[in-house]
């Protein structure tokens with residue numbers, strides 16, 4: 001399931017709130033109409049008394065009661081609509097006003113999730129992923145090969161292919177990606193492209209820069225006040241469908257960071273949850289900076305993908321001038 005329980009609860013609370021608003025609005029409107037059009041209230045009374053009467057007939061074995069009731073209700077509803085119209089109100093003025101008419105703001109249609117609930121989930125997942133704004137510009141629709149040439153272009157094309165395969169088999173295979181190479185060669189861009197596709201498929205994707213990640217993990221370990229909230233985040237970091245650690249190596253590396261990184265990667269490995277890491281470090285720098293066990297975890301379980309070329313970010317900037 002892509003959402004945690006507390007996330008699901010908070011969505012369902014918002015649905016209850018919508019229904020409450022709709023009931024309140026309906027009650028207010030009904031009060032107003034009863035004041036302005038007393039005949040309307042009479043018709044409403046007739047609806048309830050006829051329903052009760054026909055209900056009794058039905059219980060006493062009168063097989064026609066139900067169809068008679070339907071007919072009479074239809075007539076009454078026509079009369080009510082005429083009354084509203086004559087007094088300058090739209091026919092449906094006293095129909096409940098739901099934000100989503102399909103599911104009457106319950107989130108479900110016949111036990112299945114309504115599209116509005118799916119949209120709310122995806123919205124929440126985007127917020128959770130920390131890359132909501134980033135993904136508006138960094139996605140496959142913005143993919144361009146024009147910044148690359150020669151062997152750089154070949155490497156980039158291959159990386160795009162790897163990403164597309166990763167997405168295609170995400171729900172069936174356990175796999176991880178490791179992008180390395182110099183600044184501005186498209187590593188973060190590609191990881192965002194993957195993130196967007198997987199989020200849109202309903203997966204829980206969490207994106208952290210390495211600095212943010214270790215900051216969060218250290219809070220969950222050391223700071224009493226924020227410990228509980230951060231512990232929830234740590235659980236999501238270990239358990240989300242895809243974790244992206246961007247720019248590994250830009251954080252202040254120390255033995256705490258190194259051990260947190262290992263436990264994060266190891267936890268996700270044991271749970272068979274995919275991870276994407278991007279870094280400007282070379283493979284030998286990676287081994288020197290972190291422990292051997294991290295290095296071997298990555299080289300044995302990740303598809304390692306090198307990107308090369310000039311700094312695209314710089315190129316984009318000059319192109320705009």
Ligand SMILES: [Zn+2]
Pocket residue numbers: 100101102103104105106107108114115116117
């Ligand atoms: Zn709906």
